[in-house]
Amino acid sequence: MSAFKLAGGKPSSPSSPIPTIVNQAASAMAINLLILAGTIEATLLAKEISDVGVNAVLSYAGRVERVKPQPLPKRIGGFGGVEGLCKYLEASAISHVIDATHPFAIKMSRNAVDACAHLKVPLLALSRPPWVAQKADLWKEVDSIAAAVGLLEMPMRRVMLALGRMHLSEFCAQPQHNYLLRLVDPPAFEISLPYFESIISRGPFTKEGDIALLQKYKIDLLVSKNSGGSGARSKIDAARYLGLPVIMINRPNLNRERKEVQSVSRALNWLFHGDKNLGV
Numbered sequence: 001m002s003a004f005k006l007a008g009g010k011p012s013s014p015s016s017p018i019p020t021i022v023n024q025a026a027s028a029m030a031i032n033l034l035i036l037a038g039t040i041e042a043t044l045l046a047k048e049i050s051d052v053g054v055n056a057v058l059s060y061a062g063r064v065e066r067v068k069p070q071p072l073p074k075r076i077g078g079f080g081g082v083e084g085l086c087k088y089l090e091a092s093a094i095s096h097v098i099d100a101t102h103p104f105a106i107k108m109s110r111n112a113v114d115a116c117a118h119l120k121v122p123l124l125a126l127s128r129p130p131w132v133a134q135k136a137d138l139w140k141e142v143d144s145i146a147a148a149v150g151l152l153e154m155p156m157r158r159v160m161l162a163l164g165r166m167h168l169s170e171f172c173a174q175p176q177h178n179y180l181l182r183l184v185d186p187p188a189f190e191i192s193l194p195y196f197e198s199i200i201s202r203g204p205f206t207k208e209g210d211i212a213l214l215q216k217y218k219i220d221l222l223v224s225k226n227s228g229g230s231g232a233r234s235k236i237d238a239a240r241y242l243g244l245p246v247i248m249i250n251r252p253n254l255n256r257e258r259k260e261v262q263s264v265s266r267a268l269n270w271l272f273h274g275d276k277n278l279g280v
């Protein structure tokens with residue numbers, strides 16, 4: 001059953017003159033939604049939006065080579081900052097924006113807040129709660145990649161970097177380590193780390209699979225962003241199981257006010273019923 005039906009599909013009551021379903025259909029017709037994508041949450045939302053027949057487009061930065069097939073039209077590439085995003089929102093007559101980008105995609109999220117505020121387009125963030133250290137976790141939390149690099153000032157270790165490909169060059173400052181990289185696509189540029197192996201895989205990953213991986217490569221230490229959610233947490237669970245230390249990079253601060261929900265059903269509720277039904 002769709003999350004929308006769970007969230008908003010109430011049967012009409014004798015006191016409602018117009019059946020709820022008609023109201024929903026009417027509001028669906030008035031909506032032209034932009035989903036800022038690049039996460040599993042955006043994919044889940046796209047499926048629900050497609051099921052209820054709302055006009056919507058998914059936007060990707062274009063970082064990965066193979067975007068998963070989606071049931072909605074998509075556009076790929078940056079908008080050109082706040083100004084470019086404003087132009088796009090106006091030219092495409094976007095009525096609502098849902099920012100379902102990764103919690104570390106801070107530039108896009110800030111631009112979305114600024115552009116939507118400027119044009120008074122309703123904006124909602126669909127986010128995921130961060131991971132919280134459990135008793136058996138051996139985390140060292142830091143606030144930046146640079147700080148994670150600084151903590152690697154130690155003799156050679158076998159270090160798994162679960163960070164994507166964007167910030168790998170920063171680890172050249174600690175060239176003594178043997179790095180294991182897990183990437184979605186083969187890197188389009190030369191990786192300048194002296195010692196590394198890479199695994200190209202998009203997942204999904206499992207705790208058991210990641211325990212086997214960490215053991216196979218004799219990993220001593222994991223470096224991870226605090227992405228949150230379930231899709232990427234198997235490596236964290238595996239590190240806990242094996243008693244491995246983790247350098248956990250905390251999320252950057254958005255420094256903007258915005259409305260935020262943590263489930264697709266609440267996002268749909270907001271889309272069809274507005275802020276009063278946000279439930280947050």
Ligand code: NAP
Pocket residue numbers: 036037038039059060061063076077078079080081082084085100101102104105106107108109111163164225
């Ligand atoms: P970012 O630093 O916030 O974005 C840099 C620029 O890329 C933005 O200013 C924007 O360009 C463009 N951009 C980002 N997301 C976009 C989107 N969904 N649609 C159109 N343009 C977008 O973002 P990032 O950290 O590079 O992440 C890029 C994408 O990868 C995001 O969609 C994010 O959800 C996904 N992702 C990121 C991570 C991560 O760890 N950062 C992990 C998994 C997935 P303009 O200013 O020109 O508009």
